Amino acid sequence: MSKTNVVILGAGYAGLRALRSLQSKRLDIDITLVNKNEYHYEATYLHEVASGAHAAERISYPIKDVVTPKRTNFIQDTVVVVNKDEKTVELEKNGTISFDYLILALGFESESFGIKGVDEFGLPMVDIETSKAVDEHLRKQFEKYNETKDESYLSIVVCGAGFTSIEYIGELTLQMPKLVKQYNVPAEKIQITCIEAMSNLLPMFDKELSDYGIEILKKRGVKFFVGTPIKELTADTVIYEEAGELKSVKAKTIVWTTGVRGSSIVERSGFEQRRNRVMVENDLTAPGYPEIFIIGDCSAVMDSKTNRPFPPTAQIALKQGVSAANNLEAKLKGTAIKPFTFTSLGTVCSIGNTEAIGEVMGRNLKGYPASVMKKIIGDRSLMMTGGVGITAKKGRFDFFR
Numbered sequence: 580m581s582k583t584n585v586v587i588l589g590a591g592y593a594g595l596r597a598l599r600s601l602q603s604k605r606l607d608i609d610i611t612l613v614n615k616n617e618y619h620y621e622a623t624y625l626h627e628v629a630s631g632a633h634a635a636e637r638i639s640y641p642i643k644d645v646v647t648p649k650r651t652n653f654i655q656d657t658v659v660v661v662n663k664d665e666k667t668v669e670l671e672k673n674g675t676i677s678f679d680y681l682i683l684a685l686g687f688e689s690e691s692f693g694i695k696g697v698d699e700f701g702l703p704m705v706d707i708e709t710s711k712a713v714d715e716h717l718r719k720q721f722e723k724y725n726e727t728k729d730e731s732y733l734s735i736v737v738c739g740a741g742f743t744s745i746e747y748i749g750e751l752t753l754q755m756p757k758l759v760k761q762y763n764v765p766a767e768k769i770q771i772t773c774i775e776a777m778s779n780l781l782p783m784f785d786k787e788l789s790d791y792g793i794e795i796l797k798k799r800g801v802k803f804f805v806g807t808p809i810k811e812l813t814a815d816t817v818i819y820e821e822a823g824e825l826k827s828v829k830a831k832t833i834v835w836t837t838g839v840r841g842s843s844i845v846e847r848s849g850f851e852q853r854r855n856r857v858m859v860e861n862d863l864t865a866p867g868y869p870e871i872f873i874i875g876d877c878s879a880v881m882d883s884k885t886n887r888p889f890p891p892t893a894q895i896a897l898k899q900g901v902s903a904a905n906n907l908e909a910k911l912k913g914t915a916i917k918p919f920t921f922t923s924l925g926t927v928c929s930i931g932n933t934e935a936i937g938e939v940m941g942r943n944l945k946g947y948p949a950s951v952m953k954k955i956i957g958d959r960s961l962m963m964t965g966g967v968g969i970t971a972k973k974g975r976f977d978f979f980r
C-alpha cells in the first residue's frame with residue numbers, strides 16, 4: 580500500500596513548525612513541502628531589512644537545513660491554486676501535485692483596502708523582496724535629493740501606526756544618522772510622518788506604555804497624525820482626511836503598513852473566506868474539507884473574550900503548526916482530535932534594537948528589559964522553526980549593552 584501523501588504549502592512560521600512536528604512522528608507518510616523561495620525568513624524582523632538595519636541573510640536561513648530528506652521532498656516553487664475537490668495543487672513550474680492531506684500555510688499579503696494609488700505608489704513590507712525594496716527606494720530618493728535639492732525626496736510617510744509601522748519607524752530613526760552621513764543629506768530637512776486612521780495610538784497597551792513608546796519616536800523627530808484616515812496616494816503625495824477636510828503631505832517615500840490579509844491563493848482556490856482568512860473548524864481544517872488544514876495568517880480562529888478573530892501573529896501560527904500536525908496524526912490513527920485553543924502570552928513592540936514596550940503574561944514592560952524580552956521571544960520562535968543549530972547561528976544574544 581502506498582504511503583499517505585501530506586503536502587505542506589508555505590515554509591513560514593506555521594508551515595515549518597508543522598513540518599518539524601510531522602518529521603518527528605513515527606507515521607507512514609511522505610511529506611512534500613512547497614515554498615516559493617529556497618529560504619525561510621523571520622517575517623517578524625522584516626522591518627529590520629526595510630530600514631537597512633540588517634541584510635536579508637540576517638533574518639533568513641536555508642529550508643534544506645530543516646528538511647529531513649528521507650521523509651520530506653522540498654519543492655521550490657510558487658503555488659498557483661489549490662483544487663480542493665480534486666485534492667491537487669497547481670504549481671508555477673512543476674505542474675500539478677496531489678495530496679491526501681494538505682496543510683495550507685501561505686502567510687500574509689499587504690491590505691490596500693481598495694484605496695486609490697496604494698498598489699502603484701505604496702511600498703509594502705511583506706517579504707524579503709518588498710522589504711529590500713523599501714530600503715533601496717529610500718536610498719535612491721536621498722540620491723535624487725542631491726541631484727535636485729527637491730525636499731520631498733527627504734520626506735517619508737509611514738501609513739498606519741500599527742506594530743509593523745512603529746517597529747519600522749523605531750529602527751529607521753536609529754539608522755538615519757548613518758544614512759545621512761552616507762548620502763550627505765541635511766539631517767534637519769528629513770521628515771518622517773506617521774498617519775493613523777484611529778484616534779488613539781497603540782490602544783492595545785495601557786496608555787502609560789503607549790505614551791512611553793510614542794514619546795521616544797517623537798523625540799527622534801517623528802510627527803504623528805491621528806484620527807486621519809488616508810484616502811489616496813499619488814507618486815509624491817499622501818492625501819488624508821482630518822475633521823472632514825482633505826489634506827496632504829508631500830513625500831517621495833510612502834511606506835504602506837496599514838494591515839494585512841491572508842494569501843490571495845485562499846480566495847482563488849474558492850475557500851469561504853474574509854480578507855483571505857478562512858474561519859477554520861476547531862481541528863484547524865477548512866469547513867467541509869476535513870483533509871485540508873489551514874493555519875497561520877490564512878486562518879481565523881475566534882477569541883471568545885473579544886468575540887473577534889485573534890490577530891494574525893507568529894505566536895498563534897507556531898501553535899497552530901503543532902496542533903495541525905497532531906490532529907493530522909490523530910486522523911491517520913483514528914484517535915480523537917484535540918480542539919485548537921490559544922491564549923496569547925502577550926505582545927512586545929520594538930522601538931529599535933534596545934527599546935521596546937510590551938505586555939507579557941499580564942506584566943507591563945518597557946525600555947531595555949522589554950527589548951531583551953523581544954529578543955528572547957524571537958529566539959524561541961527560531962528554535963521552534965529551525966531548531967538548536969539555526970538558533971545558535973541566527974539567534975539574538977546581544978542582550979548586554
Ligand code: FAD
Pocket residue numbers: 588589590591592593594613614615616619620622623624625626656657658659684685686687704705706743746842844874875876877891892893894895896927
Ligand atoms: P509567513 O511567515 O508569511 O510564511 C508564509 C510562507 O509562504 C513564506 O515563506 C512565503 O514565502 C510562502 N509563500 C507565500 N505565497 C506563496 C506561494 N504562492 N507559493 C509558495 N510559497 C508561498 N507576529 C508576532 O507574533 N510577533 C511579532 O513580534 C511580530 N512582528 C512582526 C513584524 C513585522 C514587520 C511583520 C510584517 C509581522 C510581524 N508579526 C509578528 C506577524 C507575523 O510575522 C505573521 O503573523 C507570521 O509571519 C505568519 O506566519 P505564517 O506562517 O502564516 O506566514
Ligand code: NAD
Pocket residue numbers: 692694738739740741742743744746774775776777807808809810836837838839890891892926927928929
Ligand atoms: P495592523 O492591522 O495591526 O495595524 C495597521 C494600522 O493601520 C492600524 O492602526 C489601522 O488603524 C491603520 N490604518 C488602516 N487603514 C488606514 C488608513 N486608510 N489610513 C491610516 N491608517 C490606517 O497591521 P500591522 O501593523 O501590519 O500588523 C499585522 C499583524 O502582525 C497584526 O496582527 C500584528 O499584531 C502583527 N504584528 C505583531 C508585531 C509584534 O507583536 N511586535 C509586530 C508587527 C506585526
